[in-house]
Amino acid sequence: MTAPAPATGPANLVTVRGLSVRYGDHVALQGVDLDVREHEIFGIIGPANAGKTSFLRALNRMDEFVPRMRVDGNVTFAGRDVRSVRNLYALRRQIGVVFPLPVGLPLSIYDNVALGPRLAGTTGRAALDEIVERCLRRAALWDEVKDRLDGLGSLLSGGQQQRLTIARALSQDPSLLLLDEFSIAVDPVTTMRIEEVLKELRRELTIVLVTNLVQQARRLADRTAFFLGGRCVECAATDALFGGGARDQRTNDYLEGRFG
Amino acid sequence: MNPGETPFHATPLEQRRQLVQRLVRMLLLCVTLLLLVPVLGILGVLVFEGAPALSWSFLFDKPQRLGAAGGIWPALVGTIWLTATALAVALPLGVAAAIYLSEYARDNRLTRLINLAIVNLAGVPSIVHALFGVGAFVHFLHFGESILAAGCTLAVMTMPVVIVATRESLKAVPKAFREACWNMGATRWQTIWRIVLPNSVSGILTGVILVVCRAVGETAPIMFTGAVFLRLVTPETVFDRTMALSFHLYTVSTQVTDVPRAVPFAVALTLILVVLAMNSIAIWFRMRLRGRKKW
Numbered sequence: 001m002t003a004p005a006p007a008t009g010p011a012n013l014v015t016v017r018g019l020s021v022r023y024g025d026h027v028a029l030q031g032v033d034l035d036v037r038e039h040e041i042f043g044i045i046g047p048a049n050a051g052k053t054s055f056l057r058a059l060n061r062m063d064e065f066v067p068r069m070r071v072d073g074n075v076t077f078a079g080r081d082v083r084s085v086r087n088l089y090a091l092r093r094q095i096g097v098v099f100p101l102p103v104g105l106p107l108s109i110y111d112n113v114a115l116g117p118r119l120a121g122t123t124g125r126a127a128l129d130e131i132v133e134r135c136l137r138r139a140a141l142w143d144e145v146k147d148r149l150d151g152l153g154s155l156l157s158g159g160q161q162q163r164l165t166i167a168r169a170l171s172q173d174p175s176l177l178l179l180d181e182f183s184i185a186v187d188p189v190t191t192m193r194i195e196e197v198l199k200e201l202r203r204e205l206t207i208v209l210v211t212n213l214v215q216q217a218r219r220l221a222d223r224t225a226f227f228l229g230g231r232c233v234e235c236a237a238t239d240a241l242f243g244g245g246a247r248d249q250r251t252n253d254y255l256e257g258r259f260g
Numbered sequence: 261m262n263p264g265e266t267p268f269h270a271t272p273l274e275q276r277r278q279l280v281q282r283l284v285r286m287l288l289l290c291v292t293l294l295l296l297v298p299v300l301g302i303l304g305v306l307v308f309e310g311a312p313a314l315s316w317s318f319l320f321d322k323p324q325r326l327g328a329a330g331g332i333w334p335a336l337v338g339t340i341w342l343t344a345t346a347l348a349v350a351l352p353l354g355v356a357a358a359i360y361l362s363e364y365a366r367d368n369r370l371t372r373l374i375n376l377a378i379v380n381l382a383g384v385p386s387i388v389h390a391l392f393g394v395g396a397f398v399h400f401l402h403f404g405e406s407i408l409a410a411g412c413t414l415a416v417m418t419m420p421v422v423i424v425a426t427r428e429s430l431k432a433v434p435k436a437f438r439e440a441c442w443n444m445g446a447t448r449w450q451t452i453w454r455i456v457l458p459n460s461v462s463g464i465l466t467g468v469i470l471v472v473c474r475a476v477g478e479t480a481p482i483m484f485t486g487a488v489f490l491r492l493v494t495p496e497t498v499f500d501r502t503m504a505l506s507f508h509l510y511t512v513s514t515q516v517t518d519v520p521r522a523v524p525f526a527v528a529l530t531l532i533l534v535v536l537a538m539n540s541i542a543i544w545f546r547m548r549l550r551g552r553k554k555w
Contacts, residue, residue, distance in 0.1 A: 060443065062443070092442070092444065092445040099436065099439070103436045106458075106555050115441070116444040120445065152554060154554060155555070
């Protein structure tokens with residue numbers, strides 16, 4: 001039942017078939033079929049309670065620590081059914097996650113970024129130094145914090161903490177980065193800086209970008225899916241979708257701000 | 261608003277609200293100050309009555325005439341032994357249980373039963389703990405009447421306090437920290453060890469303080485499990501029996517004749533000073549930790 005990838009296009013990194021997510025009796029997401037291709041930014045837009053966050057949670061098996069969350073359907077990541085993965089720790093190392101609210105752990109800035117590599121067993125100081133600098137640079141935070149790497153990451157400003165969170169998510173060289181409304185607690189200038197970072201990152205990894213800002217999806221995403229009420233209404237190339245090519249009237253209404 | 265009144269003029273309703281607010285504030289302040297009365301009263305009486313008898317030789321000499329004369333050195337040392345034993349047993353077990361309950365246990369019937377048991381354990385009278393200690397530690401585990409048996413009895417009694425204090429401080433660490441860590445591929449234990457526990461130390465130290473306070477002061481649980489009326493040498497192992505300040509206070513107050521009036525007060529004052537001394541270490545640690553804002 002897996003749809004074949006287009007002959008000319010890149011391979012699929014994530015395929016989702018018949019995905020449903022329930023929290024107890026509440027159905028958050030049902031019947032979602034989607035593919036995320038390698039090295040694309042895949043945008044997901046939609047109003048609150050559309051099931052966007054639940055979609056992300058299903059990708060890296062966060063149902064394991066959300067009580068009463070149940071996932072049905074089929075999700076494959078890099079060709080592997082994520083529900084058959086025993087070693088979830090390895091799965092999560094390959095998938096970076098950034099939440100809406102920045103999470104600077106109460107560790108030093110250095111330790112925040114070195115956490116993942118250390119958990120995975122990297123101990124050499126030189127190797128860690130290299131990872132910390134590289135990730136902080138990629139997250140556009142290095143210049144601001146390079147002189148105070150031993151300061152607490154949790155005491156940085158919101159925008160800095162969010163970039164620290166991104167640096168931490170990049171520290172294990174994930175092949176997939178999940179971003180959940182990352183700009184909610186971030187000022188517009190920092191948001192633009194992070195968006196530039198994401199455009200750069202596209203060359204190295206695949207990004208799923210959930211956003212409540214329609215224009216952010218338009219700026220960044222190669223393809224965009226519109227979620228509404230727990231269903232994926234449609235999914236198309238961003239240019240086509242915003243260029244009036246939406247097949248569903250509800251998509252057009254949302255894009256033009258008639259509800260949401 | 262009537263013409264001519266500024267927008268900041270208080271209406272009668274607002275005036276009444278502010279009056280009520282001031283009255284409530286005064287009332288709460290008075291009640292709080294009232295709480296100081298017993299504390300200062302106890303300390304005042306102890307210092308006033310006991311200080312004349314308190315001296316270096318009182319602290320460091322052996323008792324004579326069943327405690328009516330001489331000092332309290334064996335009891336002082338015994339109390340420290342008992343408290344340390346209780347702490348050594350209660351702290352690791354209590355913290356371990358709290359970590360399980362807070363970080364691993366799902367909210368099911370068993371967990372709720374355990375939580376209920378902990379609350380009830382905290383409400384069991386100390387003399388009942390003493391009976392349990394005699395049965396479980398002195399006889400069943402063959403510890404005999406010893407510091408070990410008495411310390412374990414004290415530990416069972418104070419464990420709920422450690423568990424509750426630790427659990428609350430674990431819960432105070434934001435869930436977002438844990439999820440961020442799990443999403444980095446950390447196991448639960450790695451998350452606990454690197455993120456949760458280091459930020460819960462102050463709550464664990466609160467548990468330490470509460471254990472020390474109760475373990476130093478309790479008499480009933482140690483009376484039948486390891487404390488003795490008179491033993492002129494200080495203990496050498498946890499299998500020795502020992503004198504203890506709390507028990508000594510009880511005997512010189514009620515069992516021994518011809519005790520100078522100041523002696524029981526001096527023993528009680530020493531008891532409080534021991535608590536303060538032991539706690540001040542934990543309090544100092546906790547203040548240092550609290551001073552640094554982490555998030």
